[in-house]
Amino acid sequence: MTDRGVNYPKLAVKVFLNGPYVSSTQLMNDNLRSLGLIPATSPYGTGETIANPSAVFAVTGNNAIVDWVLVQLRTGNTNIVTSASGLLQRDGDVVGTDGVTALSFPGAGENTSYQVAVLHRIHLGCLTTGYFQPSTSTPPLVDLTVSTTPTWQSLSAVGRRANGSKMTLFSGDTGYFDFILPDKKVAFQGPNNDNTWVLWRVLNDPNNVNSLVNYIVYNVYDYADVNMDGNVIYQGPNNDSAPILFSVLSSPLNTSQSQNFIVYQAIP
Ligand SMILES: [Ca+2]
Numbered sequence: 355m356t357d358r359g360v361n362y363p364k365l366a367v368k369v370f371l372n373g374p375y376v377s378s379t380q381l382m383n384d385n386l387r388s389l390g391l392i393p394a395t396s397p398y399g400t401g402e403t404i405a406n407p408s409a410v411f412a413v414t415g416n417n418a419i420v421d422w423v424l425v426q427l428r429t430g431n432t433n434i435v436t437s438a439s440g441l442l443q444r445d446g447d448v449v450g451t452d453g454v455t456a457l458s459f460p461g462a463g464e465n466t467s468y469q470v471a472v473l474h475r476i477h478l479g480c481l482t483t484g485y486f487q488p489s490t491s492t493p494p495l496v497d498l499t500v501s502t503t504p505t506w507q508s509l510s511a512v513g514r515r516a517n518g519s520k521m522t523l524f525s526g527d528t529g530y531f532d533f534i535l536p537d538k539k540v541a542f543q544g545p546n547n548d549n550t551w552v553l554w555r556v557l558n559d560p561n562n563v564n565s566l567v568n569y570i571v572y573n574v575y576d577y578a579d580v581n582m583d584g585n586v587i588y589q590g591p592n593n594d595s596a597p598i599l600f601s602v603l604s605s606p607l608n609t610s611q612s613q614n615f616i617v618y619q620a621i622p
């Protein structure tokens with residue numbers, strides 16, 4: 355779906371992904387962009403395509419593009435009214451395919467308010483408990499980086515985690531090529547744990563002919579790249595294994611700091 359020149363209702367969504375997030379700068383890394391790995395078409399099947407990717411991905415600094423995210427407008431928690439894919443800037447702003455303007459929702463109704471869910475391919479998504487009305491003039495701010503914007507939670511799942519003074523989405527819901535897709539929970543140990551898919555991805559890379567555990571898979575847009583630096587690493591500096599453990603330990607529900615705790619996505 356490209357820009358048809360129509361002024362659709364918009365929301366000013368802001369979110370941080372913990373994988374590439376750096377608390378000292380309150381920005382996310384944009385390695386996938388600088389390595390030229392972000393696809394021009396949304397990976398979520400919603401059809402958005404960047405008309406001029408070379409220009410959009412040339413932007414550096416705080417508004418540089420980190421990756422695609424999927425935003426759903428919902429009512430009553432579970433009813434998905436419409437979805438749109440947006441581009442995520444380093445400072446957390448979710449924008450449209452021009453890389454600049456707030457994300458628009460062609461499927462949103464006039465004068466209607468929605469709960470907002472934000473999802474990412476290798477993070478656990480979250481859902482606001484509050485309702486927001488998309489606007490063609492002044493898009494309301496849906497700031498998921500602050501704890502004062504409540505998100506849906508249950509006894510077994512919270513929507514986000516703290517990182518410094520900000521809230522981020524849980525990282526580490528990995529997959530193995532297209533054979534095993536992220537399953538909306540993060541586990542470091544036990545059946546179908548996310549750490550295993552990082553190891554498998556490294557061991558079974560076509561170029562890892564000696565099946566080395568510390569082999570580095572360079573320059574990939576991959577479900578096993580937890581920290582989103584464009585490499586899949588199981589052992590050694592900047593590995594994608596340790597962040598899965600840290601993610602599990604970061605849940606406020608993991609009161610015993612158990613390594614086999616499972617973090618579930620908090621979206622009903
Ligand atoms: Ca920005």
Ligand SMILES: [Ca+2]
Pocket residue numbers: 526527528536537538539540541547548
């Ligand atoms: Ca998982």
Ligand SMILES: [Ca+2]
Pocket residue numbers: 578579580581582583584585586587592593594
């Ligand atoms: Ca990585």
